[in-house]
Amino acid sequence: MTEKQHITIKGVKEGLVFLLDDRCEFSALLDELHYKLEKTHQQLLSGPLIHVHVKLGSRETTEDEKDRIKSVLRQRGNLLVQSIQSEAEQVSAANSNKQEMKVMSGIIRSGQVVTHDGSLLLLGDLHPGGSIICTGDIYVMGTLAGMAHAGAEGNADAIIASSLLRPTQLRIAEVISRPPEEWMTGDAAMEYAFLQEGIMQVDKTTQLFRMRKDPIVYKGV
Structure with missing residues (x-):
């Protein structure tokens, strides 16, 4: 499998941020996430506990899909998922709050x-x-x-x-x-x-x- 570019991993003060493409198929994201964790980024993601924040962009996801993302990340025992955030959900919550x-x-x-x-x-x-x-x-x-x-x-x-x-x-x-x-x-x-x-x-x-x-x-x- 060749490396895809649907997922960008950035280091921040608090740990790592996974930026997920909001335009590709969800299954493609999971495949690439598996690949990065096990192949191309294995050494980077090894070692002590790392706090992880996942950014979904404008993608709308179900709780089941979020659980599947968490499940893949947790296969690396040192990755601690702190949040999975979607801009679409934040906008919806803000509108609901105003109403x-x-x-x-x-x-x-x-x-x-x-x-x-x-x-x-x-x-x-x-x-x-x-x-x-x-x-x-x-x-x-x-x-x-x-x-x-x-x-x-x-x-x-x-x-x-x-x-x-x-x-x-x-x-x-x-x-x-x-x-x-x-x-x-x-x-x-x-x-x-x-x-x-x-x-x-x-x-x-x-x-x-x-x-x-x-x-x-x-x-x-």
Whole structure:
């Protein structure tokens, strides 16, 4: 078998990125992936554990097809698949998120619980003892001083953003934040919480563009 050019392998700081041609037959991709792992790139892909990210371009894939890609990569015992990403799926998720965005104004006081299937934008404050629980993102254009749970059905890509982040507790998917005194910066800048490798992190929303190409907080909604 001669070497094909449907797959490009690039080294990055975090490991390797596999760029898969989104125009060829899926079976051709699998054949070439097998070939590169066992023949042309065998020496490169040997050694210690390597984190792998797979980029599918605009190709739409089923979960079964993703599992087949993972299965081939895992035949090399040192390749640890971190993500399989498709631009088509990201666009679909972004559109879905916009359609499900709920906007509400007012104050959520102690004892009140607001739940929503999708993302929520609160034009107001969340007081201590109050709670917001959403399957999508949570944006608070005010003080977030209560409990906020984003990605409540397991969406680890969800975020929680607020003009003033002073929560009693944050949750994203199944991950619960550390006690606020351990990570609060005391900075008055607008911040957001997100998951990175399963650990909750907090950063200024000026850095949100690194995760989101079209973050809602930049649109003046």
